[in-house]
Amino acid sequence: MMFNHTARPNITIAVYALCLAVLTAFAVSNLQILSFAGGVADDVRSEVEQHLMQAEIDRQIDVLFRDQSQISYWDKTVTALGGGVDQKFVQDEIADWLWEDFGIESSVVIQPDGTPLLSVFRSLVMDPAAGLPYVARNRDLVEAARQKYLAHRTPRNGGFVVTGTPARFSPPFHASDVRIVDGQFGVVTAQAIIPDDEEVLPDGMPQVLLTFKPLSKEMLAGIGESLGLEDLSVAPVAAPVEGRSSMVVSQLAGQPPLAASWKVELPSSIIWNRAIGPLVASFVVVTVALLMVALRYGRAIQALQQSEARNRHRATHDNLTGLPNRLQFDQALDAIIAERRQNRCAILCLDLDKFKAVNDTHGHQAGDVVLKTAARRVADAVGETGMTARVGGDEFIILLWDNLERANVLDLCDTIITSVCQDIAFEGGVARIGASVGVAWWPDDALSAKNIIRSADEALYRAKDNGRGQTWFAGDSGDLGAGATERRKPENGVTTKVTVAA
Incomplete structure (x- = not known):
């Protein structure tokens, strides 16, 4: 009898201990799973958003390059700016066309010696010296554009040309970046001015067309809306802000990096808020909650994919008529x-x-x-x-x-x-x-x-x-x-x- 009385408390304690151990193991393992799942969800969402942002930056650069090439890749430009400046050409084709049709705000043509040949702000042809500060701030792009020209040029008829279509060169024939110029964020592109048909260039450095297209707050807001990024902004990198995600979009030597940032609600927060209560209550509730969170996250990924598909469609179609653009x-x-x-x-x-x-x-x-x-x-x-x-x-x-x-x-x-x-x-x-x-x-x-x-x-x-x-x-x-x-x-x-x- 003494043996039986002693045994019962020991078994009871063992059962309690085992239950406690199981509950502890269940709680710890599920907390670890939730923590891991939240981290993966955060990482995937961050990767998707940064991919969308980088793709949009690349698209903006590509659009500016294609628009600028209407001037920089043209026999008529080589003729009009060589051996004197055709002022009518400058007004009609650069000042009026680039600003009114493409929104290119600043255009500077740089001579082989590095000084501006002409400077244009919107539709106004200015004193060439007005472009000196702009050239100085973007000297690296100008030099890169020159080197790309020297690497691609070939001799023809006593001069030099660039064979092929510059838009298809890899790496790109142009030198571009997103930067803040005079307090405005936008795209800067430099490209050598080259003939597209019969003209040839003399030996030496080419003339370079340097352009800047601003992306206003309204345009950034529209981009953010199309990408599903709330409160999108661009500014020099500062201390991390809780509730916002960011990525560096430009890095210049001697200057703080330039970063795009946007408001974000981390999937991990949703996971924890939805699952912690059911986890304490019972295993079944936790399982159902995890399934609900998984379904919710799946819908979020699907929404991001649909948003990206819509963005790809918008990039190649006219919004009003639905025709190709x-x-x-x-x-x-x-x-x-x-x-x-x-x-x-x-x-x-x-x-x-x-x-x-x-x-x-x-x-x-x-x-x-x-x-x-x-x-x-x-x-x-x-x-x-x-x-x-x-x-x-x-x-x-x-x-x-x-x-x-x-x-x-x-x-x-x-x-x-x-x-x-x-x-x-x-x-x-x-x-x-x-x-x-x-x-x-x-x-x-x-x-x-x-x-x-x-x-x-x-x-x-x-x-x-x-x-x-x-x-x-x-x-x-x-x-x-x-x-x-x-x-x-x-x-x-x-x-x-x-x-x-x-």
């Missing part, structure tokens, strides 16, 4: 020309005639309806034979890769113009607009992407100057004499007129 169009044209995917293609530049009357009379909401309807009609007419892109305002550009015979292209242009000329109803009225088309063929009319687009654009202006509502081919003369090619206006008599019904 200029970036997607340029990529498609580059693929045909640079990669020789086919032997021939046609470029159609199209403007809507008298569209401004719709906006002026009925407002931008009606104008948007007209734009979307006209865009759908043009895209339907082109169909599978090519790509229709909106490049801004009432301007469209079409890449045709099928049915390229002259008669077929002319018939397509007639179809497009006739379709656009049909009445477009909107709330409060009916619009009747027209369209003019300029056509050029690659490689018949030009060899490079930029020049073939320019040829089609010039043909468009000939069509508009000669009465609108018609098609004009690149190379056509002003009359129908010997050697001239027939130009046609669709039979619809209203293609050159616009009326708006109240």
Whole structure:
């Protein structure tokens, strides 16, 4: 009996101890699991957000480089800035074009000796010396652009050229960074000014075009919204702030790093808040809570993936019409020309005639309806034979890769113009607009992407100057004499007129 009485308390204590040990092991192991899961979730989210931010920075740099290349990779620029400065070219092509079309605020052309040849702020051509501080702050990019030129140049006709398309060079032909300039955050790009066709450069250092495109607080807010990053800002690196994530976007010698930061709610906080109570209560509740957190986190990852997919779509499509934008169009044209995917293609530049009357009379909401309807009609007419892109305002550009015979292209242009000329109803009225088309063929009319687009654009202006509502081919003369090619206006008599019904 004494043995039994002694044994029972020992077994009871052992059971209690075992239960306590199991509970302790359960609590410790689950706390460790929760801690590990929270850390992994935090790391994954941080990696995804930093990937999105870096991709956006790279996109902004790529956009500025492509826009700046309209000037820095052009025979006409080499001619206009060599042996004296063509002031009309500077005003029309650099001061007006780069600021008004691309938002490039500052442009400085740097001579081989390192001094500014000209300085432009927005649309104002300034004293060249005004660009000295800007050049001094970005001397590293200028020198890097020069070295990239020297590494890629090849001799031709007693001078030097850069063969190939700079946009496809790896590493990049340009030197770029995101920096704060005069208190404004933005993108800085330096690129050697080189010919794109027939001109050559003398031996020695090239001229360099240095540009700055600011990214305002409003633009950063829009970028943050599209990336799903709340309260996005850029500033010199400071002490870490609780509840905010950051990444270094620029590092200059002798200066504090520049970092982008945004507000973040760590997944680990959600995990702990949702799981700690059920963990204390019971194993079942903990299991359910962990499943709920896992599902919640899965949705967060899915939302991030969907956000990234939307951002990729926005980068290549026009927000209003849903058509491809200029970036997607340029990529498609580059693929045909640079990669020789086919032997021939046609470029159609199209403007809507008298569209401004719709906006002026009925407002931008009606104008948007007209734009979307006209865009759908043009895209339907082109169909599978090519790509229709909106490049801004009432301007469209079409890449045709099928049915390229002259008669077929002319018939397509007639179809497009006739379709656009049909009445477009909107709330409060009916619009009747027209369209003019300029056509050029690659490689018949030009060899490079930029020049073939320019040829089609010039043909468009000939069509508009000669009465609108018609098609004009690149190379056509002003009359129908010997050697001239027939130009046609669709039979619809209203293609050159616009009326708006109240």
